[in-house]
Amino acid sequence: MSDRNSRTPSPSKSGSNSGSRSPGPRPSSRLSPSGGIRSPGLTIPEPRDGFYGYSDEKTLRHIEEKVWVNRRTSSSHADAARPQISPAILSSDPFETCHARDLNNISAMHPVTANVQEAPSLPSVSISKSPPAQPEQKAPLAIPAELVNADFSHILESFRKCLALRDKYISVSCQRLGDNPRDHDGIFKGFNGDIADVSGVRPDVDVTRQDLHREADQFAPWLIRPRPPPPHWHWSPTREMVSRPDGTVRTESDDEIETDMQNPPGLDGDNWDFEIDDRGVFQVHTDVHAENKKPVFEIPTIREYFMDLDYVLSVIADGPSKSFAFRRLQYLSGKFTMHTMVNEFQELASMKQVPHRDFYNVRKVDTHVHHSSSMNQKHLLRFIKSKMKRSPNDVVIFRDDRELTLAQVFESLHLTAYDLSIDTLDMHAHQDSFHRFDKFNLKYNPVGESRLREIFLKTDNFIKGRYLAELTKEVMTDLEQSKYQNCEWRLSIYGRKEDEWDKLARWVVNNKLYSHNVRWLIQIPRLYDVYKQNNLVKTFEDIVRNIFKPLFEVTRDPSSHPELHEFLKRVIGFDTVDDESKTERRYHKKFPYPRLWDYEQSPPYSYWIYYVFANMVSLNKWRQKRGFNTFVLRPHSGEAGDTDHLTSAFLTSHSISHGILLRKVPALQYFFYLKQIGIAMSPLSNNALFLAYERNPLPEFFKTGLNISLSTDDPLQFHFTKEPLLEEYSVAAHILKLPQSSLCELARNSVIQSGFEMQVKRHWIGQHWYLPGALGNDINKTNVPNVRLKYRHDTLIEELALIGAIQQKVV
Ligand SMILES: [Zn+2]
DSSP: OOSGGGSOOOOOOTTTTSSSOOOTTOOGGGGOTTOTTOOTTOOOOOOSSSOOOHHHHHHHHHHHHHHHHHHHHOGGGSOTTSOOOOHHHHHTOHHHHHHHHHHHHHHHOOTTTOOTTSOOOOOOOOTTTSOSOOTTOSSOOSSOHHHHHHHHHHHHHHHHHHHHHHHHHHHHTTOSTTTSGGGOOSSOOOBSSSOEETTEEOTTSOTTOTTSBOSSOSSOOOOOSSOOOOOSOOSSHHHHOOOOTTOOOOOGGGGSOOOOOOOOTTOOOTTOEEEEOTTSOEEEESOTTOTTOOOSSOOOOHHHHHHHHHHHHHHHHOHHHHHHHHHHHHHHHHHHHHHHHHHHHHHHHHHHTSSSOOGGGSOEEEEEEEGGGOSOHHHHHHHHHHHHHHOTTOEEEEETTEEEEHHHHHHHTTOOTTTOOHHHHOOOOSSSOTTOHHHHHHTTSGGGOHHHHHHHSOSSSTTTTHHHHHHHHHHHHHHHHHOSEEEEEEEEOOSSOTTHHHHHHHHHHHTTOOOTTEEEEEEEEOOHHHHHHTTSOSSHHHHHHHHHHHHHHHHHOGGGSHHHHHHHTTEEEEEEESOTTSOOOOOOSSOOOGGGOOOSSOOOHHHHHHHHHHHHHHHHHHHHHHTOOOOEEOOEESSSSOHHHHHHHHHHOSEEEEOGGGGGOHHHHHHHHHTTOEEEEOHHHHHHHTSOGGGOSHHHHHHHTOOEEEOOBOHHHHOOSSOHHHHHHHHHHHHHOOOHHHHHHHHHHHHHHSOOOHHHHHHHHOTTTTSSGGGGOOHHHHOOOHHHHHHHHHHHHHHHHHTTOOOSOOO
């Protein structure tokens, strides 16, 4: 069953994603032909695809310094169009003044006087509007400050536009908090106005205003079945009890899964119908047979998407923008170091004051893990051995025109239960898989035998996935016993056939694979070329149809696929997976629509993302109308490959997995920071495949303030212990020297990024977790010091103010 396990072996391209990159087939149009935001006289190595090479990162500052020095000493180097810049203007550098101001803020954050309840102050930095040069400055300016700032104002404007583009795609696709009926638990009723982002209230919103929440709820309270277990400790029962919104008590029947096929009352959309249009997107109509029919919902077209994508790519590839972002990121990282030095002891003291809570009993969610490798190797080995001992006569597979029992299968492999060990199983990826995704894929086969994978690790096989279901239940039991560790498992939908959804849903529902600790995501392997080779599909549209048609059918009429309807209640969203380091050639200037895509090659990443996104938008809008839960897009992105992977994810996705290549794209990394886009990082997985642990950007990202969580990716291949998530945290704590406060912050981030229901998140991390900064924190639950979150929020607000992206007044 597979995640990336069915990714095709691809020829080795080791090294293709590290160090200097070849220019590749990127069209030159992405380099902003207008050239508006380029500063003359400053030559920064331009790798054409937005990446900095590893060494470029280091030398960038030297190059810039050289340019400035030359300008000071001689005007011959300066562009004729630009007047010479005197040292005086250097001292009025907007960044320098800003740095000074920020440092003042830090020193104001003295541990003794720091008051976390104090409202964050709005910094008066406004570079784009008013020039920093003041009349009382002593040194006369050689040129008007407006001229110096012209470059920056253009950069800042382009940054603001990029952020606005993301907002457009996120709001149209119903991915913000409150858009999903599942977010509504009877207490949380949604927000008034445009103040929500994907994981809570926007950071620049005045949270003291009275009309933050809606008065009336448009959705019925979402009921979680089976109900979450009640809290074990009742240290503050009135506020902390997880009680049902209507005040009823827990009953026996709560634990039963009942299938509710009724449409929620008072919501429309039940007479509507759908069809796929000639651009490969499913559209919802009030009447599909009408002559002048118009889709009910507006969806960004592929042309619009590629134009927006090109715009963002041109901004992040522009030299001065990169340089600007690079400096801001360095500054942010340094500022965090300063914060730790000043506040370390206060953070520690406030954590010590919290009763009961410590790192082990704060909730953690494994935000990125593939279901078929969710168990560790020892577990799988034990399971295989027990099956060989206890049920050797199970008929498990149909091969070579006959049915084979488990004993016969092992006979044909010349293996006995006694022979099996971790070494013969050979599924760990450590020594030989670095930069070899093809070899990594083969690691999914126990003992290197595809038939063992077929028997033990597939949901759709001769035994209808019975063994995998039993194994899954065992892993679920382990999780429930550990209580504080939770998972978001990825299951595959390939798009080869239309009945894949029904089979998968039946596997989950019939085997009762429900757990308080587990939610599901659907991963779509990008394997068009493989299916095309095997004549399983004719055009790309076949894949779009196979993936989305059943979802529209079940939305129109839940009784058409009862198990699927039930399963979807526990599905959070979509992921897409494959070897990102495969080269993508751009054969076409303009991409053809899916019905015309009958080539041998798979479409590029950005094209896949668009079609998953666009169809998800249509589906979400209809499901929201019907009161059914909606989905989010959380793709694998930036593990390897081109810059446009991360850029298309930036525009369209709720959050991403991996993102390690952001280290080479400073401007995009800055955008990820400003929008606080969740990144589920897996340094142990990277260590085995693409990037050595000590070079992993996680510590730098964390210091900068990106929204990072830790995840395992594939415990079967990478981890040794029974608690892979704790292993991941443990290694990070050792190697990166993360203190308890940072580990707890990572754990809190993971809950926020996850797709668990509002009611559950309230119980785990605090009643108002969606409010920004310390206001959203409940240290009794998260064990994260308020000082830390106040620092994160203040810093973010300052950056937003710096680029002029504050929309609302902050109190
Ligand atoms: Zn993964």
